[in-house]
Amino acid sequence: KQEVTQIPAALSVPEGENLVLNCSFTDSAIYNLQWFRQDPGKGLTSLLLIQSSQREQTSGRLNASLDKSSGRSTLYIAASQPGDSATYLCAVPNFGNEKLTFGTGTRLTIIP
Amino acid sequence: DAGVIQSPRHEVTEMGQEVTLRCKPISGHNSLFWYRQTMMRGLELLIYFNNNVPIDDSGMPEDRFSAKMPNASFSTLKIQPSEPRDSAVYFCASSLGQGHTGELFFGEGSRLTVL
Numbered sequence: 001k002q003e004v005t006q007i008p009a010a011l012s013v014p015e016g017e018n019l020v021l022n023c024s025f026t027d028s029a030i031y032n033l034q035w036f037r038q039d040p041g042k043g044l045t046s047l048l049l050i051q052s053s054q055r056e057q058t059s060g061r062l063n064a065s066l067d068k069s070s071g072r073s074t075l076y077i078a079a080s081q082p083g084d085s086a087t088y089l090c091a092v093p094n095f096g097n098e099k100l101t102f103g104t105g106t107r108l109t110i111i112p
Numbered sequence: 113d114a115g116v117i118q119s120p121r122h123e124v125t126e127m128g129q130e131v132t133l134r135c136k137p138i139s140g141h142n143s144l145f146w147y148r149q150t151m152m153r154g155l156e157l158l159i160y161f162n163n164n165v166p167i168d169d170s171g172m173p174e175d176r177f178s179a180k181m182p183n184a185s186f187s188t189l190k191i192q193p194s195e196p197r198d199s200a201v202y203f204c205a206s207s208l209g210q211g212h213t214g215e216l217f218f219g220e221g222s223r224l225t226v227l
Contacts, residue, residue, distance in 0.1 A: 042220060046217055091216075099157060099211075100212040102154060
């Protein structure tokens with residue numbers, strides 16, 4: 001059974017700093033890995049999708065990497081802003097069952 | 113595109129009443145998912161459809177829950193009768209492709225409170 005862990009559970013950093021969020025998964029037989037953000041009272045917003053054959057994806061100030069062999073992904077946020085404050089979730093679908101397993105989430109707070 | 117559209121955004125009802133949640137997926141997406149989110153259990157997949165056909169409903173808690181997708185642009189999740197433990201945020205999501213192999217887009221959710 002796939003298990004997805006995100007550490008730390010919460011993170012506070014001053015505005016302007018670069019930061020890295022971590023995602024670990026136990027079963028490397030994945031189709032892809034997707035990063036989401038969720039603002040309080042809102043739905044999940046897709047940030048980046050990395051296919052299993054890719055090593056990284058970039059969108060604006062965000063860069064996500066994927067290392068299947070070690071079961072890890074990172075989400076790098078450059079020049080953080082207060083608007084980046086949210087809960088960040090990673091999720092992976094496994095070959096064979098197609099169900100999405102979500103990580104435990106990291107609650108990020110950017111301090112102005 | 114307007115994204116995934118859900119209604120109602122908030123619903124407060126009394127135990128025993130019927131609740132119907134509605135979802136319009138992104139045009140062209142052929143997979144649709146219903147999730148439930150609570151503090152205790154996080155995000156749970158209830159059911160997913162591919163090309164309007166229910167593929168996996170193993171997450172549907174019990175017979176009180178039912179879901180339909182009569183066409184490619186509309187789906188409903190019905191709870192009858194509702195119970196207080198059904199209180200949660202219900203999300204609809206859609207994607208292009210089979211199952212969760214494509215990028216997943218979520219609606220804003222329907223917050224259900226059963227008194």
